[in-house]
Amino acid sequence: MIGEKALYNELEKEGILITEDANLANYIVLGWDRQFTYEKLKQAYMAWRNNHALIIATNPDRTCPTAEGPVPDCGALIGAFEGVTGIKVDHIMGKPSRFAADLIVNHILKLKPEQCYIVGDRLETDIHMGNVYGLHTILVLTGISTQQTIKTTGIQPEYILESVKEIMQMSEIMDCKAERRGALHD
16 A cells, blocks of 8 residues: 555555555555655555556545645556556546445435535546536635636536635525425425
8 A cells, every 4th residue: 555644544444454565465555645655666566566466546636735735646656656567557446436426425425416516626536526427516716726727628517616615605595596496396
């Protein structure tokens, strides 16, 4: 596993055994890792080479917004791993994967996609996943994507907010719409 303590804890909580021995690993999990090193890449490569380990990544985000500005995210590790192996990772388990959307909507929330909203700061992951899966999409402009990236990517969110703080105002509007729809059906 290449990733931070939080990812390690989540895998461990699910009973997944984690090893640093490249000869024992059947899976390679790539996540955001601010302590990424050549040695970690080498170990993952050895597990892939020796065991044909399946490569799983948490997300393809190239950067992560921080107070000091964007920093490399999991996409950088995917790039390093794909660079050394010459192949694509086997699975992206988080956004924008259909697997993640299905798991969250159908198995955790137990709702229909059209009953759900995805709020995110990335067009190519958050909003793309919502559009593909039929979720309502809300882009917040406090992270990575901007009005300009909407024009250049062609990925269109349903709603655009300057800040996540505006969601409260939006929920009041939606509540009014729902009340009106209910009144029309009564």
